[in-house]
Amino acid sequence: MNFIETRGNDGQQASEVSFSSAILSPMSSFGGVYVPDSLPDLGITFLQTHLNSSYKTLAKALLNAFEIDIDSAVIDEALNTYDAFDDAKNPVPVVKVDNDTFVSELYHGPTRAFKDMALQPFGVVLSRLAQQRNEHYLIMAATSGDTGPAALETFKNRANVKVACLYPNGGTSDVQRLQMVTEDAPNLKVIGIHGDFDDAQSALKQLLSSEKFAAKLKQKNTRLSAANSVNFGRIIFQIIYHIHSYLELVRQHALKLGDKVYLDVPSGNFGNALGGYYAMKMGLPVEKILIASNSNNVLTEWIQAGRYDLRERAVIGTTSPAMDILKSSNVERILFDLFGAERTKELMLQLDRDNHYQLSPTELEKLQAIFNADFCSDNEGKEVIQSRFKRGYLMDPHTATCFKTQQSYAKKGIKTIIYSTAEWTKFSPTIANALTGEKDTHDLDALKSISHEANTPIPAMISELFDKNIAQESVIDKNNIETEVLAFL
Numbered sequence: 001m002n003f004i005e006t007r008g009n010d011g012q013q014a015s016e017v018s019f020s021s022a023i024l025s026p027m028s029s030f031g032g033v034y035v036p037d038s039l040p041d042l043g044i045t046f047l048q049t050h051l052n053s054s055y056k057t058l059a060k061a062l063l064n065a066f067e068i069d070i071d072s073a074v075i076d077e078a079l080n081t082y083d084a085f086d087d088a089k090n091p092v093p094v095v096k097v098d099n100d101t102f103v104s105e106l107y108h109g110p111t112r113a114f115k116d117m118a119l120q121p122f123g124v125v126l127s128r129l130a131q132q133r134n135e136h137y138l139i140m141a142a143t144s145g146d147t148g149p150a151a152l153e154t155f156k157n158r159a160n161v162k163v164a165c166l167y168p169n170g171g172t173s174d175v176q177r178l179q180m181v182t183e184d185a186p187n188l189k190v191i192g193i194h195g196d197f198d199d200a201q202s203a204l205k206q207l208l209s210s211e212k213f214a215a216k217l218k219q220k221n222t223r224l225s226a227a228n229s230v231n232f233g234r235i236i237f238q239i240i241y242h243i244h245s246y247l248e249l250v251r252q253h254a255l256k257l258g259d260k261v262y263l264d265v266p267s268g269n270f271g272n273a274l275g276g277y278y279a280m281k282m283g284l285p286v287e288k289i290l291i292a293s294n295s296n297n298v299l300t301e302w303i304q305a306g307r308y309d310l311r312e313r314a315v316i317g318t319t320s321p322a323m324d325i326l327k328s329s330n331v332e333r334i335l336f337d338l339f340g341a342e343r344t345k346e347l348m349l350q351l352d353r354d355n356h357y358q359l360s361p362t363e364l365e366k367l368q369a370i371f372n373a374d375f376c377s378d379n380e381g382k383e384v385i386q387s388r389f390k391r392g393y394l395m396d397p398h399t400a401t402c403f404k405t406q407q408s409y410a411k412k413g414i415k416t417i418i419y420s421t422a423e424w425t426k427f428s429p430t431i432a433n434a435l436t437g438e439k440d441t442h443d444l445d446a447l448k449s450i451s452h453e454a455n456t457p458i459p460a461m462i463s464e465l466f467d468k469n470i471a472q473e474s475v476i477d478k479n480n481i482e483t484e485v486l487a488f489l
Ligand SMILES: *Cc1c(COP(=O)(O)O)cnc(C)c1O
Pocket: 113, 114, 115, 146, 147, 229, 266, 267, 268, 269, 270, 271, 272, 273, 322, 323, 398, 421, 422
């Protein structure tokens, strides 16, 4: 299968590329991104065949259906990273929380958030490709908290890849910061920036577009790549768990094969939801994909009114910070799939230029045939955490946003799969506040208090963080990032 560009071709780049080049050099013509030129049609037979397959067997079959140019042995090695999840046999448990509602837990990997689902196998693929081509890559990332730890964890000690990860000093939780600054490997550099996430991100963007920086990297025989959520190498691993979750419901006798479900996704950059969309297009029986947001409800407005409007908006800090996003990067792939390259280019350029665009009524109708959306305030989310905890289920604030969307749009009788994107350990002060009323608790105290309330242990990889050595001490001004990164290389 080949990959094509969401904004069409500029006549300078190749108009079709292989999977491996799409993931090593993810930027395409006119600032677009790569998408598969077609999707395999799996049909109900694929589901039937894999009803009792293990997660890895299902994953291998799905990747094979994409016919990507990655050696079978590398795919196997990549999928073996799921063996390090809590339960190697079932890396994604699906838990029934009431008659109509099932939670697919995507956070049982090493960094306790769903970024591991894609970044764990992606790290293997990227490093192996770099080795095969005898190339060296620098991956630069700016993180507000979950991507950084997951990227560092997956590339740690892998050959031909180095990672420089920027985070806003003081802008992440204790656990998230410790997950990064305790990572000790010669190919990893973690840099705290004086400023907030936007400062870190814009400093990164500036650096990535600097010709001077590119020339210096070239001198060091190093290429730049990106592990951000528009990289199709991540998306492909995010299709698998949607199919797995559906099959789990069939195995649990909650569904008959062929019955439709709602996929209910807490969304930021729309990678998780895009994986569900592709699964649906490949034949998964989905009634609607429900998009849950927090108060940064730009996706809600997009799906409810066809208007993507950033003009009156600034990012609002919420208790679900991984969804504090206004420019949701994978929306572009939906635009392309529904409306084609020409229209996608037009809409995306309009967004860049005017900070807004409006879909036509027919376009909106097409969008709403697939998606519904709603948003959830911090207070509503807190009530969900409280009330569901009383009924026996402990969840994080991102997962909590999904229940409002379900209430707004799910019809009785059709089951909903809610995607849980983080373990309680990653956002413990918010959860402790919901459960006990305690305020402004530090992570360690909050973890202990939730562990006590819920009678559940703190996982070792989290509790151990507080005793580890700090290996990454850099906290610098954003103007010094380039010097710091070049010194690291
Ligand atoms: C990244 C993240 C999200 C958002 O996922 P997208 O694929 O960017 O929509 C939601 N919740 C958590 C905890 C995350 O880390």
